[in-house]
Amino acid sequence: MDIQFVLYKLALAGIILLVSLVIAMYATLAERKVAGFFQDRLGPNRAGTFGLLQPVADGVKLFMKEEFMPATADKFLYLLGPCLTMLVALLSSAVIPWGKSINIGGVDYSLQVADINIGVLYVFAVVSIGVYGVMIGGWASNNKYALMGAVRAASQMISYELAMSMSIVTIVMTTGSLSLNEIVAQQPGIHWNVWTQPIGFLVFTICVFAECNRAPFDLPECETELIGGYHTEYSSMKLGFYLFSEYINMFIASAMISSLYFGGYNFPFINDLGLSQNVLTLLGTGIFFCKIGVFIFLFMWIRWTLPRFRYDQLMRFGWKTLLPLAIANVILTGFFHLLFKN
């Protein structure tokens, strides 16, 4: 492991961190613009042209707000909650292949921070510890509504995690690899997994919505019943961390959907363009971000279209519809794989 390699990986991780933060920042603006469009209003347009400075204004506002901590709160855990949520939101970006490799001076530089051969399992692990930030924050606030929100969040995330893992299992079965890089590499051109795994894609997308706590699954913060759910007692930038990590989660989730089911950086006619490797890589990365943008829009589209589920409906849907569907999909995929691939 030479020093150049380490420096390159560190720089790449830094760039990905910055890109995630900037995209999440502008996703907040996009969300409000989309909401305005869906509700026939203009959305924010005062700060800067088209409201482009609105995220900055929001950030400044959150920083200037009064820091408040409930007197009965568990001080350390109260601080740990938002930090943990933010950390976990950023963790899974390490295994996503953002593009092919770039060749500089005869050395290939992969646009993936860590090509570990258990990439999919790593994502499972990150998702499964994602619940800690919400639970710790909700409990440490020492507020009944916050605790209810935290308990709801935990049970929702645990329930939908199962169906999500089951839907990725089919991808692993057909690809024969747990490495995300390999999964993306096996979807060249337009041979995307979504054509062979439509049920898996549907289940996975719905579960991702639930894991991100996005409407119609935003019961953990359900303001009509629970005031603000697990972040009721939070203010200032600590609240900002919770809200912001939702957008980072959305960005990473969109990247996961695109790379698992929509070919990641692959696009049709990739080899007919006659361009050099570096240009193709950059083009692929651009296409990947376009796909991510489409899914972020899908997140917003659904949020401003569908009403929220009731809690029992949510649980019934997760356990009695999605999980059996995902298991049936695994069995069907195994069946077809045995019949037609050999």
Added chain:
Amino acid sequence: MFSIYLFIFLSVVALFSALKVLLSKKPIHSVLYMTLTFFTLAGHYILLNAQFLAVVHVIVYAGAIMVLFLFTMMLLNLNLEGEFSKSTLMKIVAVIAGGLLFLVLIASLKSFDVATVGTPELTQIGLVKNLGNILYKDYLLPFELSSILFLSAMVGAVMLGKKD
């Protein structure tokens, strides 16, 4: 060389958090320190080149079992201090029982011949591909039997949890 430093760091954190599990006053803190211990153990597995074991360790213990612990602790609200005050007799009995268990552990470790572990970079058994091959070729029957055991445990839990 770098991995030695990592090993020392992980071991120190593991021992510290394991002690804190016992010494913390609040049950929630104990649970969270236990989660930290599991993470450091996962780090040790990675140092031994057993990536699959490490990540499954995190998924199962940190992601599922400890969340369940946390869940129960929160709902029971065991936050009040002094709720666990025991009588002097109970304390003495606990010390004697714990000490005897400790003695048994020491005795069993004393007669245990520590196997020399080869260089972890060379043992490729922990990688998911090799592990899968071995599990599904050499140990297929035990593997399937244990999965049936798990399934029956799950079904039993659901049966016991039913209201009527």
